[in-house]
Amino acid sequence: MKLTKKELDEIKGNVQISLNRTGVYAHYSQPVLNKDGSVRKNSGFTYEDIEKAKVRYAFLEGLLTKLNKIEPTDD
Numbered sequence: 001m002k003l004t005k006k007e008l009d010e011i012k013g014n015v016q017i018s019l020n021r022t023g024v025y026a027h028y029s030q031p032v033l034n035k036d037g038s039v040r041k042n043s044g045f046t047y048e049d050i051e052k053a054k055v056r057y058a059f060l061e062g063l064l065t066k067l068n069k070i071e072p073t074d075d
Contacts, residue, residue: 005072012067019060025053 003011029050032043039046 002073003070004074008067008070008072012064015060015064015067019057019064022053022057022060026050026057029053 025045029045031039031045031047031050034040
């Protein structure tokens with residue numbers, strides 16, 4: 001696949017935005033817990049959500065690394 005510098009920069013920017021958003025969920029979010037340690041029903045996050053975000057974060061990190069290695073075309 002050949003991409004121009006403008007196209008490559010656009011894709012990198014979008015991946016970086018997704019990476020930043022996912023990082024917040026993966027690294028800084030915690031479920032709201034009841035006194036007994038269970039997750040509240042109205043909590044915005046569950047432990048499963050946080051684990052999914054960590055997997056997505058790792059995927060996006062790898063994708064950005066690959067995108068950074070691509071040389072753009074001169075078009």
